[in-house]
Amino acid sequence: MKKLSLVIPMYYEEEVAEDCYKRVSKVVEGLKENYEYEIIFINDGSQDRTLEILEKIAKEDKNVKVISFSRNFGHQAAVTAGLKFVTGDAIIIMDADLQDPPELIPDMLTKWEEGFEVIYGKRKSREGESAFKLFTAKAFYATINKLSDIEIPKNTGDFRLVDRKVVDVINTLPEHNKFLRGLFSWVGFKQYAYEYERKERLAGKTKYPFKKMMKLASDGIMSFSTKPLKLVGGLGIFSVIVSILILIYSILSFALKWNNLIPGWTSIMCVTTFLGGVILISLYMIGEYIARIYDEVRHRPEYIIDKTINIK
Ligand code: UDP
Ligand code: MG
Numbered sequence: 496m497k498k499l500s501l502v503i504p505m506y507y508e509e510e511v512a513e514d515c516y517k518r519v520s521k522v523v524e525g526l527k528e529n530y531e532y533e534i535i536f537i538n539d540g541s542q543d544r545t546l547e548i549l550e551k552i553a554k555e556d557k558n559v560k561v562i563s564f565s566r567n568f569g570h571q572a573a574v575t576a577g578l579k580f581v582t583g584d585a586i587i588i589m590d591a592d593l594q595d596p597p598e599l600i601p602d603m604l605t606k607w608e609e610g611f612e613v614i615y616g617k618r619k620s621r622e623g624e625s626a627f628k629l630f631t632a633k634a635f636y637a638t639i640n641k642l643s644d645i646e647i648p649k650n651t652g653d654f655r656l657v658d659r660k661v662v663d664v665i666n667t668l669p670e671h672n673k674f675l676r677g678l679f680s681w682v683g684f685k686q687y688a689y690e691y692e693r694k695e696r697l698a699g700k701t702k703y704p705f706k707k708m709m710k711l712a713s714d715g716i717m718s719f720s721t722k723p724l725k726l727v728g729g730l731g732i733f734s735v736i737v738s739i740l741i742l743i744y745s746i747l748s749f750a751l752k753w754n755n756l757i758p759g760w761t762s763i764m765c766v767t768t769f770l771g772g773v774i775l776i777s778l779y780m781i782g783e784y785i786a787r788i789y790d791e792v793r794h795r796p797e798y799i800i801d802k803t804i805n806i807k
Contacts, residue, residue, distance in 0.1 A: 498531040499523060499604075500583030504573035505536055505591045509544040510698040512536075512591065516552050516559070519589075519597045523558075526601060535560045535577045536591075540567035553804045561804040568798040569707070571673050571714070574653060576798050578662050580806060587656045588675075592696040595654035599691055603656040612661050612684040615676070616654035616691055623695030628708075635712045639677075643719035647677050648688060655679065655689075671790050671797055674715040681719070717783055724784060727777040734773045738766050 501519060505512060516534070523532040536553075538546045538561065546563055553559040562576055574588055585607050589595045595616055606614045621629065636649045653675055664682050665675075680686070703711075716723065741762050747753075 496529070496531050497585070498533070498583040499526070499600075500581035500586045501532070501534045502574055502577030502581065502586060502588045503534065503536050503591050504539055504570055504577065505541060505545050505549070506539040506567060506570070506573070506702045507541045507543050507545060508591045508699065508702075509541070509548060511593065511696075512545055512548040513552075514697060515591045515593055516556075518593060520556070520558070522597045522600050526604070530604075531583075533558050533560055533581070533583060535562065535580055537561075537573040537577050538563040539569065539573040540564045550804060557805060559804075560806045562806070563801045563803070565799040565801040569710070570653075570702070571675055571711070572798040574675055575673055576800065579666055580803075581659075581662060584659050585656055586659065586662050588653050590652070590654065592699065594694050594696055595652070596691070596694060599689070600656070603689055606687050606689065607656055607658065610685060611687040612658040613679055613682075613686045614656040614689050615648065615651050615679065615686065616693075617648060617688040618650040618652070618693040619690045621650075621693045624693075628701075631708060631712075635715070639712075639715050639719065642716055642722045643677075645677070645681050645719060647680050647715070647719070651676055651688075652693075658684070660684070669791075670718065671795075672714045672718065672787065673797075674711065674718050677715055677719050713783065717787060721784075723780050727780050730773045730776060734770055737769065741766060 501523070503515065503519070505515075508515070516536075519534060523530070523534070526532070536549050536559065538549060546561075549559075549561045549563075553561050560580065562580060564573070564576070577588070578586065585604065587600060587603070589597065599616075603614045632650075636647065639647055640649075655676075657679065661679070661682060661684050665678060668678065745762060
């Protein structure tokens with residue numbers, strides 16, 4: 496019998512954990528005639544009752560497995576850890592807050608049985624998300640698709656069903672700071688865009704504050720493009736041209752006695768601040784890449800597991 500694995504990360508999700516388990520398990524129980532299943536919850540260092548609730552669930556239901564991190568390592572690391580432990584033939588990644596309805600799983604499975612290997616959820620609509628979130632998401636996908644060499648589908652999140660084969664490939668990728676939805680697109684295979692309506696969060700607040708969103712965006716852009724580095728060169732050339740123009744202007748003004756550039760203070764200030772800005776931007780960009788290289792060569796693990804339940 497074929498087996499399904501569900502990977503569900505949780506960070507401060509005490510308000511939804513129980514409901515999430517109930518709704519998800521109802522769906523997979525309904526498929527029991529044809530598929531075995533396991534549900535892997537990853538507690539990403541939540542300090543609330545999330546782990547306690549998961550432990551209780553796992554005690555009563557042996558299909559539930561729990562991985563608990565020693566601290567918060569982030570959503571992408573949590574999913575990455577889950578993928579390492581899956582034993583199923585088809586793997587489903589979803590959020591804990593039920594914004595991605597688990598009732599769609601049977602339908603996605605049909606697509607998998609038809610031979611598609613990555614069935615990714617594409618949001619037709621997004622309920623209950625702020626105008627700011629929608630705007631930043633849009634800006635992000637526009638930027639990344641302009642900068643990177645591969646196409647990352649718009650309006651997709653990490654909600655998807657993937658074949659074992661694809662997960663095996665993802666598991667061999669050694670890179671840190673993974674941007675999973677980019678990688679799933681990058682690896683290729685037979686992909687299918689599954690359109691659905693994204694619901695409102697069941698309860699609680701988003702666990703993606705602006706800072707985490709920026710981190711994800713920068714992981715996405717930096718790991719799929721080196722164009723920002725080249726941009727640095729462009730900025731440099733541009734600033735040099737501007738300073739030459741200013742120089743010509745000052746010489747002309749001197750030669751033709753326009754008498755309008757008295758102490759030259761303004762121009763000096765303009766040039767120095769402008770160059771200063773360009774240099775700082777450049778350093779920041781180069782620094783970002785170096786930080787990544789440093790991260791990779793240190794070989795620190797992407798996450799630390801504190802304990803596991805129902806996993807041998
Ligand atoms: N999450 C996590 N670690 C984090 C942040 C989020 O494991 O550091 C989980 C969170 O519990 C949820 C999923 O990632 O299951 C998506 O987060 P959320 O729903 O808050 O993001 P949004 O839907 O608002 O983008
Ligand atoms: Mg959510």
